[in-house]
Amino acid sequence: MHKFGDVILGGIFPINYYTASSEQYFTSEPKDPICYGFDIQGFRQAQTMAFAVDEINRNSKLLPNISLGYSLYDSCVKLGISFRAALSMTSGRGEPFQLNESCYGYPPLLGIVGESTSTHTIAISSILSLYSLPMVSYFATCSCLSDRKQFPSFFRTIPSDAFQVVKQNVTGLQWIASEAWSTAKVLHSPSYMPFLAGTLGIAIRRGEIPGLRDFLLTIRPDNDTLSTQDNTLVKQFWEHIFRCKFVSGWMEMEGSGPFKGQSCARLQGLEPWQLVYYLQRVNFTTDFGDQVSFDENGDVLPIYDVMNWRWHPDGSTVVTNVGDVKEMAAKVIDLNLDEDKIFWNFESKKPPRSVCSESCPPGTRIAIKKGEPVCCFDCIPCSDGKISNGTDSTECTSCPEDFWSNIQRDQCFPKSKEFLSYVEPLGISFTTASLFGALLCTIVLGIFTHHRTTPVVRANNSELSFLILLSLKLCFLCSLFFIGKPRLWTCQLRHAAFGISFVLCVSCILVKTMVVLAVFKASKPAPNENTEYYSDRIVVECVVGSTVGFGVLLGYIGLLAVLSFLLAFLARNLPDNFNEAKFITFSTLVFCAVWIAFIPAYINSPGKYADAVEVFAILASSFVLLLALFGPKCYIILLKPEKNTKKALMGRGSPRS
Incomplete structure (x- = not known):
């Protein structure tokens, strides 16, 4: 031509x-x-x-x-x-x-x-x-x-061979076809379709000229x-x-x-x-939007149609265009696929899964398997306090200081703050016991006030009894400062109130000024958020202030208790009717035992449990003192009024050996 x-x-x-x-x-x-x-x-x-x-x-x-x-x-x-x-x-x-x-x-x-x-x-x-x-x-x-x-x-004007097919086992595979046979109708027969249906292939770009x-x-x-x-x-x-085309x-x-x-x-x-x-x-x-130019090797920028073989139940085969792939001027490969149109020749009719490792979900990190391809890896859960919030993360990131990782290890949330709360069972029990003890002291105080002229009350130094009852009531109530979220004023008052109340109760002399002086000469206590006990939560506690000052206070109270115990023990052989020594001996003995056990328990208890141990010691010793010292008197006043007479009290009994 x-x-x-x-x-x-x-x-x-x-x-x-x-x-x-x-x-x-x-x-x-x-x-x-x-x-x-x-x-x-x-x-x-x-x-x-x-x-x-x-x-x-x-x-x-x-x-x-x-x-x-x-x-x-x-x-x-x-x-x-x-x-x-x-x-x-x-x-x-x-x-x-x-x-x-x-x-x-x-x-x-x-x-x-x-x-x-x-x-x-x-x-x-x-x-x-x-x-x-x-x-x-x-x-x-x-x-x-x-x-x-x-x-x-x-x-x-056609791309060079790149996108190669290696034939292995022809069954159960999704074929990827080169342009040489991706549209070959000779293969579109029922005998081939069980193996070739679903084939994805590249085809020479077609355009309407x-x-x-x-x-x-x-x-x-x-x-x-x-x-x-x-x-x-x-x-x-x-x-x-x-x-066809040529321009x-x-x-x-x-x-x-x-x-x-x-x-x-x-x-x-x-x-x-x-x-x-x-x-x-x-x-x-071109008129249909394709760029035509030659690179330094004389090759045109590759443009392929992506073809897919769809096999119909009647045995017919249709090759449809499901996208295109282009190489842009900046050597960037642009692949566009309409995945909804692709026919997958599998039982599930879904894209095949990788034969190696699935993507690592959030909360895990990739750990490459030694000696295997980079696509084979294990998914290691992030450790406590670390998270990963994306798929296939190479490392886990640490949460900020006041935050902690959730169970899924994909988010950080604020650490829960722990303290002896009024709404938890332990706090409710202590609050109930404290109020009950204070109420009991009030009742006893009312009884003593109503019967203040009776011999039982007058014979046992009624002024000191009233002072002890008042201090015991304060002991019960001061335990409330140890319950609830620590605040600046509760931290400053709890040990001051505790010291004053128990020094009054044990010594019954002018100790108020001495204890206040001992407590407030030490460094001022304050609220503190402690992260050393647990890594996943924050313990809100009070700083004692001066540990030495608190130790001196406990030592002074203990000294008074020991002196009271020794004096009461020496007075155990006095006549029964005038003798409170046995009750004082019992109460101070239990008091000393409680506080001796308190010290190691307090030191070894973390967080809110240290407060719980101190509250328990306060309440236990307060109840012991209240019941041992005032229980017998209330028994005589209320149930044995015939013994609440001067004659009965002046009667002599045989001394104990």
Whole structure:
């Protein structure tokens, strides 16, 4: 197929795909091989090039005042014929055709479009490159053709082979197809579908070229403008409809050209190596949005359609477009998939899972397995106080000081504050006991006040008894300062009230000023949030202030208690009616035992349990003193009034041995 023009482009297409030659007996010159077997795809490609040339000639913006022509040859899918066609065109010995209305001749060829196979293209381009003659292939995908040293003038409009398939076990696999067979209808048969259904593959980018369909439909056998040879091919082509593309062109202004003296290539004397320069800088966008340009190796930016094979129950197969993949100018791969359209050839109809490790969920971190691929790893839960709030985290982060990790280890939350609360069972018990003890002291005080003139009350130093009852009531009530969230005023008062109350109770002398002086001469106590006992919570407690001062206070109270115990023990042989020594001995003995046990228990108890131990000691010793000292008296006053007389009290009993 030939068309005259100011610039002629060659083309090599597989119009036929079989060759035959006469038998050779070496007695005469061999005859040319005969091509037969019509290749519809090759014919479609040749016609598309012809259409592209016509479109360029009609567009005055592309090549003004310049017309393109073409000289297209059949390769018969035979290397020898392809090679012969290329050499014929480049050497000027090709088939002559009508150059103008009055003469025939050989066209001045500047470049060749072809070939359709990598093997043929490698052979032809290696020769054309010696003369810097550009060759643009539309179907040769071998990556070896990207070697600019071997093929300096080679370009192609199809990406090189990349996206390879290794056949292993054909059952139970989702196939990934290369462009060579991703749309091959010969495989769309029921015998293959159990293995190939769901195949995902890349296919050469298809586009709707405006006007090409109408152009192909004008190629009719009754068209008088066709030559006899063309008419024969058209008869085989007539009922087929095709889609393809090929666009090319350049334009520059004189005075800003790339050649010597900033000159441009002129139509008269245009050299093939100049065309190579322009081809290297081709950059345009097609009508359907695809960018076309060549990289430094002459390769076009790869654009593929992603195809998916869907097998219907009736045995039919449909190959659908489920996305595309492009390489952008910045070497960034842009993959777009419509996952809802993909058919997965698995029982679950869902995408296959990785054969190695699942993603690590929040709350865990990745731990690479030694000696295995990086995609194989274990998911290690974050330790206490650390979290990870994303998938596949490489490390866990520590929570802030006042925060702690939740059970899932994916969030930090404020640490709970622990103290002896009024609402917990222990606090409720202590509060109830404290109030009950204070109420009991009030009742006893009321009894003593009502019977203050009776001998039992008057004979036992009623003023000191009232003072002891008042101090005991304070002892019961001071335990309330140890319950509830520690605050500044409760921390400052709790040990002062405790010291004053118990010093009054044990000594019954002027100790108030001494204890206040001992307590408040020490450093001032205050609330404190302690994080040393537990790592996951904060213990809110009171700072004692001066440990030495608190120890002195306890030592002083203990000294008074021991002295009271010794004096009471020595007075145990006094007459029974006047003798309280046995009650004082018992009460102080228990009192001392409680506080001796309190000291190690208090030291070894963390947080709120230290407060609980102190409250227990206060309440226990207070109840012992109240019951031991005032229980017998209340018994006589309330239940044995006959003994609450001066005569009964003055009666002498036999001394104990």
